[in-house]
Amino acid sequence: AKKRVGGNYKFYNSEIEKRYYNKIELENDLKKAIRNDELFMIYQPQFDLSTEKLTGIEALIRWEHPRKGMISPVEFIPIAEETGLIVPMGKWILRTVCEQNKRWQDAGFDPIRVAVNVSIRQLQEDDFVDSVKEVIEETSLEPEFLEIEITENIMRNVSDLNHKLIALKEIGVTVSIDDFGTGYSSLNIISDLPIDSIKIDKSFIDGLVTKAKKQVLAKTIINMGHNLNFSIIAEGIETREQLSFLRNNSCNIGQGYLFSKPVSAKEVEEYFLN
Ligand code: C2E
Numbered sequence: 001a002k003k004r005v006g007g008n009y010k011f012y013n014s015e016i017e018k019r020y021y022n023k024i025e026l027e028n029d030l031k032k033a034i035r036n037d038e039l040f041m042i043y044q045p046q047f048d049l050s051t052e053k054l055t056g057i058e059a060l061i062r063w064e065h066p067r068k069g070m071i072s073p074v075e076f077i078p079i080a081e082e083t084g085l086i087v088p089m090g091k092w093i094l095r096t097v098c099e100q101n102k103r104w105q106d107a108g109f110d111p112i113r114v115a116v117n118v119s120i121r122q123l124q125e126d127d128f129v130d131s132v133k134e135v136i137e138e139t140s141l142e143p144e145f146l147e148i149e150i151t152e153n154i155m156r157n158v159s160d161l162n163h164k165l166i167a168l169k170e171i172g173v174t175v176s177i178d179d180f181g182t183g184y185s186s187l188n189i190i191s192d193l194p195i196d197s198i199k200i201d202k203s204f205i206d207g208l209v210t211k212a213k214k215q216v217l218a219k220t221i222i223n224m225g226h227n228l229n230f231s232i233i234a235e236g237i238e239t240r241e242q243l244s245f246l247r248n249n250s251c252n253i254g255q256g257y258l259f260s261k262p263v264s265a266k267e268v269e270e271y272f273l274n
């Protein structure tokens, strides 16, 4: 029996080791990824559920690793956050997205709002608001066409949050709370923050049609949000049934595979812009 325990331990240990070295390797590769042009943004359209018109798009990052192929942000964003790399990477993301959006406008397409995901770690930086301002000025994008997506958990982790959000509003960008309902937010705090919209997390949209409790939760979030004057976005819409439920319950904006997966900048132009 003793032997087996030892054997198991060794196996377990080598698995951990493998994961550890994989992480170190990714971390090192990630440092070079921006410079080597391996990161790029793709975009998922968002539609007004009553008019069916395009209202905006969400920018999502991708990493094409030279040997490992595509790596999901679910894997590398946490590493970027732990190491602090998310700070320069986040600046690159903001700049890339604002430049792209400005280019679309200059090419004569109807202006749309682009949403950018921002990590807690970025908002914790003292110069975060300044860096947004700088990008807006340098790209000459009108600020109303940039939306900042933050998660609920910032409420516990960013000091001076209210000031930072007020400063963002002063610049003229909009702010939305991502993955709403999954984090630790206090409704009391949320009602006091200068935010424009909340995004109902996909976990509420999954099972929306079959599970009565999910319906109650989704309806409650929509009603509460509207009473606080937020616009409501639903993410992860995959079926017609989910769509009609959301539409019937006055959700404002929808995003999900039912409409489109995230696509390249070129495809945004080809299929979605007017
Ligand atoms: P998120 O911000 O909640 O983004 C939504 C995720 O759901 C995206 O995954 C999107 O591709 C996926 N999705 C959209 N519609 C559907 C659908 O109908 N069905 C399903 N099954 N999935 C759908 P993605 O692109 O893999 O991103 C995962 C997460 O990585 C994001 O979650 C966000 O937290 C993070 N992330 C992605 N890009 C960035 C970025 O530029 N900066 C930061 N800080 N985080 C990012």
Ligand code: CA
Binding pocket: 058, 117, 149, 178
């Ligand atoms: Ca998001």
Ligand code: CA
Binding pocket: 178, 179, 199, 201, 202, 235
């Ligand atoms: Ca989300």
Ligand code: CA
Binding pocket: 179, 201, 202
């Ligand atoms: Ca999510």
